[in-house]
Each structure stands twice: as structure tokens, then as C-alpha cells.
Amino acid sequence: MVGNIVQAELEMVKALLSGDRRVVVLTGAGVSAESGVPTFRGRDGLWKHYRAEDLARPDAFAAHPELVWEFYNWRRRLVADCRPNPAHRALAAMERQIRNFLLITQNVDGLHVRAGSRKMVEMHGSLWQVRCTVCTHAREDFSELPELPDCPVCGHLLRPGVVWFGEPLTPGVLKLAIEQIGKADVFLSVGTSNMVQPAASFYQLAKDHGAVTVEINAEPTPNTGFMDFALHGPAGEILPELAAGLAE
Incomplete structure (x- = not known):
């Protein structure tokens, strides 16, 4: 049993x-x-007083990319230890x-x-995927990313390679x-x-x-x-x- x-x-x-x-x-x-x-439900539902649902959104990334990347870099570090x-x-x-x-x-x-x-x-998608917000560049990346990573092809901002709410x-x-x-x-x-x-x-x-x-x-x-x-x-x-x- x-x-x-x-x-x-x-x-x-x-x-x-x-x-x-x-x-x-x-x-x-x-x-x-x-x-x-963390499941981001119940007791695990908040990060720095933010709900995951409020950060995992394209409009949140457009308004505060540094905050959203801080959240995702924290998640990447956490998962790397799991x-x-x-x-x-x-x-x-x-x-x-x-x-x-x-x-x-x-x-x-x-x-x-x-x-x-x-x-x-x-x-x-995956936390370990990143992709450009402008061009088609995408890659798997397990390294420690900077606060606002840029695309090696066109220089524009990279984003996490995950599907956000509303996408x-x-x-x-x-x-x-x-x-x-x-x-x-x-x-x-x-x-x-x-x-x-x-x-x-x-x-x-x-x-x-x-x-x-x-x-x-x-x-x-x-x-x-x-x-x-x-x-x-x-x-x-x-x-x-x-x-x-x-x-x-």
C-alpha cells in the first residue's frame, strides 16, 4: 500500500x-x-509580495522588464539547485x-x-530557454544571466522562453x-x-x-x-x- x-x-x-x-x-x-x-499556489504563491500571475505576463515585462527578469533569474537559480x-x-x-x-x-x-x-x-516552454523580443534568435542557456540580457544577434532584449498568461x-x-x-x-x-x-x-x-x-x-x-x-x-x-x- x-x-x-x-x-x-x-x-x-x-x-x-x-x-x-x-x-x-x-x-x-x-x-x-x-x-x-514552489508551486506558486497557496503558501508558495508570493515572491517579494508579487503574485506570479502578475509578473508572468507580456504587459508586466513591457512595463518592468528588470523586475520580471529578476523574478525569472531567481526561479532559475532555485531550480538549478533542485x-x-x-x-x-x-x-x-x-x-x-x-x-x-x-x-x-x-x-x-x-x-x-x-x-x-x-x-x-x-x-x-522552459526556464532554460531564452529568445529575442525582436528577431528569431532563441537558445538554451544554463548560465547566470545579466539583469537585462541582450540578444547576441540584434542587440535587443531577450526574454524567458516560457508561455506567459495571455499568450x-x-x-x-x-x-x-x-x-x-x-x-x-x-x-x-x-x-x-x-x-x-x-x-x-x-x-x-x-x-x-x-x-x-x-x-x-x-x-x-x-x-x-x-x-x-x-x-x-x-x-x-x-x-x-x-x-x-x-x-x-
């Missing part, structure tokens, strides 16, 4: 993952919270064990990549996610409150196309009652249990 999860439920979900099934996993902030990454946890590593293991597998993450911390995940989509997803990302969810046999929602669109509606899309839906979260969410299975407890305990024994 993991927490309050009955072993029989875990075994039923594990059975769903075996064989030649198509599996899509959606992850949210709860997965990385177990590595010490390590992938057993949930990240279990998902990387599932990818190796399940032929038709896709991980869709709402997280921007890069911990899934560091854990070894490759068949994945970073819906909201559309990177072209093609949502299309790929919807296509793969529509083909899934099993859909896992892990560590997400299912409050932010479009990801909040992914479970319904999966159900509409006949997938078995599974929620793995520390506590119930607004979608719990609509899921076929709901496993509540630390993802870092539940996911390794599910990954254990799947054929390589």
Missing part, C-alpha cells in the same frame, strides 16, 4: 499500462513540488518501457529532461497534444489541479476518445469524480510503483 492507496487499485492501473497500449501523461506543478520547486525526484525518474522509465508513450508537461523547470524523458512536450502556446504544441490524446488508450493526469486551460480539458478529450483516465495527485481535484481511477498520495511514491515490473 502507498499511503491510502489500495494495492489492488495500483495493480489495476499497472495492468492498463502493460502491453502495446498508447499512454499519454500530463504533469503539473505537483510533480516538481516534491523536488522543492533534482529530479522518483516521480520524474519513474516517468522516464515508463517511456523506455512503453512503446507508444508521450509526456505532456505544464512545468517549465526542465526536471523531466534531466530525469531522462525524451518523448515529451513542454507546453509552457498562445507555441505553434504546433497544442495540435500535437490533442492528436496524441485522441489516440491514447490510457491518460494519466499527475500532480495537476486541472485548473488551467487548455490542459484542464485534456482528461475529457481523452474520455471522449475512449481512453481510461487516471488521476494521480496529492489530494482530490475538481475532476476526481470524473476519472476512472483516482490515486491520491505523493507522485514520487505512486509512479515508481506503477513503473515497477513493466517490461523493458
Whole structure:
């Protein structure tokens, strides 16, 4: 038993993952919270008296780029000291064990990549990506950035390579996610409150196309009652249990 999860439920979900099934996993902030990454909800919701939602916006960056970059440089330093946890590593293991597998993450911390995940989509970009506000220059950058980094190509200001509130997803990302969810046999929602669109509606899309839906979260969410299975407890305990024994 993991927490309050009955072993029989875990075994039923594990059975769903075996064989030649198509599996899509959606992850949210709860997965990385177990590595010490703030969720920016509840007690972790403020930085220097600012809400993350008030800084992660294109209008905030236009008005106060130095403040927004200070916030993101702080986040980069924080995440650099964090390590992938057993949930990240279990998902990387599932990818190796399940032929038709896709991980869709709402997280921007890069911990899934560091854990070894490759068949994945970073819906909201990455803290480790930077791109120019004027030209097409973009790159991955793990270095300590200056207060207002400039583009090496055109000299204009760089911005974090993340999707801010009020911005559309990177072209093609949502299309790929919807296509793969529509083909899934099993859909896992892990560590997400299912409050932010479009990801909040992914479970319904999966159900509409006949997938078995599974929620793995520390506590119930607004979608719990609509899921076929709901496993509540630390993802870092539940996911390794599910990954254990799947054929390589």
C-alpha cells in the first residue's frame, strides 16, 4: 500500500499500462513540488509580495522588464539547485518501457529532461530557454544571466522562453497534444489541479476518445469524480510503483 492507496487499485492501473497500449501523461506543478520547486499556489504563491500571475505576463515585462527578469533569474537559480525526484525518474522509465508513450508537461523547470524523458512536450516552454523580443534568435542557456540580457544577434532584449498568461502556446504544441490524446488508450493526469486551460480539458478529450483516465495527485481535484481511477498520495511514491515490473 502507498499511503491510502489500495494495492489492488495500483495493480489495476499497472495492468492498463502493460502491453502495446498508447499512454499519454500530463504533469503539473505537483510533480516538481516534491523536488522543492514552489508551486506558486497557496503558501508558495508570493515572491517579494508579487503574485506570479502578475509578473508572468507580456504587459508586466513591457512595463518592468528588470523586475520580471529578476523574478525569472531567481526561479532559475532555485531550480538549478533542485533534482529530479522518483516521480520524474519513474516517468522516464515508463517511456523506455512503453512503446507508444508521450509526456505532456505544464512545468517549465526542465526536471523531466534531466530525469531522462525524451518523448515529451513542454507546453509552457522552459526556464532554460531564452529568445529575442525582436528577431528569431532563441537558445538554451544554463548560465547566470545579466539583469537585462541582450540578444547576441540584434542587440535587443531577450526574454524567458516560457508561455506567459495571455499568450498562445507555441505553434504546433497544442495540435500535437490533442492528436496524441485522441489516440491514447490510457491518460494519466499527475500532480495537476486541472485548473488551467487548455490542459484542464485534456482528461475529457481523452474520455471522449475512449481512453481510461487516471488521476494521480496529492489530494482530490475538481475532476476526481470524473476519472476512472483516482490515486491520491505523493507522485514520487505512486509512479515508481506503477513503473515497477513493466517490461523493458
